[in-house]
Amino acid sequence: MSDQSRALPDRPNLRYLKLEAKRRLSSGEFTTLHQAQLAIAREHGQSSWTALKEHIEGSHALAQMRWAISRFAPAGTPGWNPPDEEELRRHFDDRYLSLVPTDWVIRLFDTLTKRLREGLTDVRAEPLRLRARLGDLRVEAATESEPPYRLRQLRFYPLEGKADDPRVASPPTRDSGTVPAEAAAVAEHSFTELGLVGLLVAGATGDGPAWVTARGWANLDQGDALLPEHRFPAYSITKLITATTVLRLVADGRVQLDAPANTYLRTIRLADDAVTVRQLLSHAGGVDNPTSMFADRVPDLVSVTGPVAACGGTPGTYAYGHGEYAMLGQLITDVTGSRYEDVAARWVLEPLGMSTSWFPTEPPTTGVVTGHHLTDGGVFERVPAQVAVVPAAGGLWTTAADLVRFGTAWSSLLPDELAREALSPQAEFEGGDAGLGWGLVRPKDIAGHPGAGPGFSASLIIRPSTGQTWVVVTNRKVLVEPINERLALPLD
Structure with a gap:
């Protein structure tokens, strides 16, 4: 090995240097190609072959x-x-x-x-x-x-706050199905970068089986590893279940999209008689939000909204909230004569095989994930479990595989024309459009919905053109949509 430093030519050729490394390996000067490449890099003032490559090729x-x-x-x-x-x-x-x-x-x-x-x-x-x-x-x-x-x-x-909790240093991983290598890599990288306790990443093509990778812990205090079958609150992703249930009523001719919602509401009425079912579905009804969304037990809806739900917003203008979906849940109950939860289970969950999904009236304790909060000191603390006070807006508890089933097959429950309308723009918001329940980013061929609440965040997205579905869930309240974007729109 020469100890002479060599200057690179004005236009260095990496291919030539690769051949030079192989020649010097063949001559017996080095015992491995790595040693030969490292020597050449150092001879040209670089600390490694990678540094030399980047120096030559640039970025x-x-x-x-x-x-x-x-x-x-x-x-x-x-x-x-x-x-x-x-x-x-x-x-x-x-x-x-x-x-x-x-x-x-x-x-x-x-x-x-x-x-x-x-x-x-x-x-x-x-x-x-x-x-x-x-x-x-x-x-x-x-x-x-x-x-x-x-x-x-x-x-x-x-970027999220850095986690200094030593308990998350070596996260276990459990898989179900054939997890794509790129998805496993995204899960591994995101777990550390976002500072997480547990992370579920799942997906499927339109006609393929679901896969799930679970990384980290379901309950950090008890050291319980996170499993693909663990259940968690989907929070606002529930709105997609509610929207699909309403659209089934539309398909059956029992509800009209452009009719005033008060045509069908009985137990609780809207203060504005002109607000339509379509506007409720697309967050353009101007209905006020509940003052609080989470509690230890699901109350009667009338105690949340009052007998007349206030409409302080501007009808026809998009304003994301929970009030519209509170009223859609009541509409489902009033039209069918059955509890919202029972109708949604019978018309959506059961036909799609979502057998591990349900609407608990109080926080479940068996087979579920524990939510966590990261303190200012970088240590995780347990977040007490709560349920959404409005089941139709955020009450679903489910598994990653069940959400994938919904994402790949929800449209099979509806006539084709109505499913297409659900994914058509109804109201515009910054960066996208609102469909009937779905958030749409049409230039990227993506539709979906996030969910976030005490101790949890989730994201479901689909690619309408192919039926591909991706789901991300973590038991810490952080922004997880970027993880889903990495899966749906990889840099490679």
């Missing part, structure tokens, strides 16, 4: 991100103008801009101006990929594999 993803920072960080200063479509197309590929229109790109960076001025930290760059930190956000980026190396993926998501 196109990092270069594009630096362009974005230099271009958007001055936003709001005198003389600054946003890039036009032609300029953006020099840095983002056509597919990305078909998923995220140019005006969305500009609005996105406009929200990041302060962070962009702080610059990137914790940079881990590869030639075509980048992971870095931007203030309190994690950045992931990937470029095309060929010149001009435009960005084909770029996403930002919040």
Whole structure:
């Protein structure tokens, strides 16, 4: 091995250096290829072969991100103008801009101006990929594999508080079904990065069997490993069950989407007679939210809403909440003459084989996951279990596999035209549209719903064009949608 430092040529050739390493291995100068590559790297002033490779090839993803920072960080200063479509197309590929229109790109960076001025930290760059930190956000980026190396993926998501609890240092893993390698990798990485106690990641193609990977603990105090069959509160994902139940009433001709909801309500009425069933389904009814959503036991709905539910919002304008779905649950009860929970089970859960799903009236204690909270000191504490006071808005307890069953097969319960209408825009919100129960991000071919409450977070998304489904659940209240986006829209 030479101890002479060598300068790289102006345009170094990595292929030549690879061949040089193999030649020196064959000559007997080294016993392994790794030793030969390491020697060549050090001879050229780099600490490792990976560092040499990155030095030679550079990071196109990092270069594009630096362009974005230099271009958007001055936003709001005198003389600054946003890039036009032609300029953006020099840095983002056509597919990305078909998923995220140019005006969305500009609005996105406009929200990041302060962070962009702080610059990137914790940079881990590869030639075509980048992971870095931007203030309190994690950045992931990937470029095309060929010149001009435009960005084909770029996403930002919040970083969570660091967990210093030694009890989560070596999380166990339990699988059910054939878990894709990329899903297992996402689960492993997300568990540490988000600071979790337990994480369930599940999915299926439209016609394939469900798979589930469970990582961490169901109950940290007791050291109980999290299992794929553990049950948990789905919270607001319940709204998809409720919407499907209402749409079954529509399919049977017992309810009309554009009829006033008060046409069908008996026990509790809406203060506004003009609010329609369609508006309730799409969060555009203006119905007030309950003052509290969680309790130790499910109360009578009238004690939550009163005999006349207030409508302080603007009908026809999207405003996400729980009040509309409280009234849809009552509508189901009034039209059928049966409890909401019984109708939803009979018309949705049972036909789809969701045998481990139900609506408890008080927190269950057997076979369920315990919620946790991360203290300021980085230690996890148990969160007392509660149930949603409005079952139709957040009362479902379920398993990851059951949610996958719903995601892949819910539309089979409805006529095709009505299922398509459920996934059609009814009201617009920032970053997407509201369908009939579903949140829609049409450019990305994604529909879904999150759920979050005391000690838990969950996310269900589907790809309408293929029927693919992904589910993420954790027993800590954090933002989990980025995990699902990694599964549905991988950088690779």
